[in-house]
Amino acid sequence: MKRNIISVVVGLVSAIVVFVIAETINSSLHPTPQTLDYNDSIAVKAFYDNQPLTLWLLVLVGWIIGSALCGFLIKLISKNExxxxxxxxxxxxxxxxxxxxxxxxxxTWFIIVGLIIFIPSTFLGHKSYKLKSNGG
Structure with a gap:
C-alpha cells in the first residue's frame, strides 16, 4: 500500500515537472507582454484568444508526455499491474x-481535449513498462 501511494506521488510530481518545462518553453516562444494586466479579464481573454495554435499544441504535448511519464513511474515504483x-x-x-x-x-477545443487526455496518457505510460515475470 505504501509503495502504491509513493508511486502515485512520484508520478504526479514528475508530471508536474514536465508540465512546467513545457510551459517554460512556451513562455520563451510566446512571451506574455509585460503590459498585460491579469486583473483585466477582457485583455487577458483577448491575449489568449490571439495565441497561435503552436502554443496550445505544445501544452498538450507536455501534458501527454508528463502523464505518460507519470503512469510509467507508477508501474515502475509500485511494481504491480x-x-x-x-x-x-x-x-x-x-x-x-x-x-x-x-x-x-x-x-473550447483545448478544454475538450484536456478533459480526455490525462487518463489515457497515464495508462499509456503505465502499459509501456513491462514488469519482469518470475518465470523467465
Missing part, C-alpha cells in the same frame, strides 16, 4: 486541468 493507480493519477491531473480552465481562458 494495479490499473486503479493510473486512473487515480490521471483523475488528479484532470482535476488540476479543470482548475486551470477556470483560472485562464482556453479555446
Amino acid at each position: 494495479n490499473k486503479k493507480l493510473p486512473i487515480v493519477a490521471g483523475s488528479i491531473l484532470t482535476l488540476s486541468a479543470i482548475a486551470n480552465f477556470f483560472s485562464l481562458p482556453h479555446p
Whole structure:
C-alpha cells in the first residue's frame, strides 16, 4: 500500500515537472507582454484568444508526455499491474486541468481535449513498462 501511494506521488510530481518545462518553453516562444494586466479579464481573454495554435499544441504535448511519464513511474515504483493507480493519477491531473480552465481562458477545443487526455496518457505510460515475470 505504501509503495502504491509513493508511486502515485512520484508520478504526479514528475508530471508536474514536465508540465512546467513545457510551459517554460512556451513562455520563451510566446512571451506574455509585460503590459498585460491579469486583473483585466477582457485583455487577458483577448491575449489568449490571439495565441497561435503552436502554443496550445505544445501544452498538450507536455501534458501527454508528463502523464505518460507519470503512469510509467507508477508501474515502475509500485511494481504491480494495479490499473486503479493510473486512473487515480490521471483523475488528479484532470482535476488540476479543470482548475486551470477556470483560472485562464482556453479555446473550447483545448478544454475538450484536456478533459480526455490525462487518463489515457497515464495508462499509456503505465502499459509501456513491462514488469519482469518470475518465470523467465
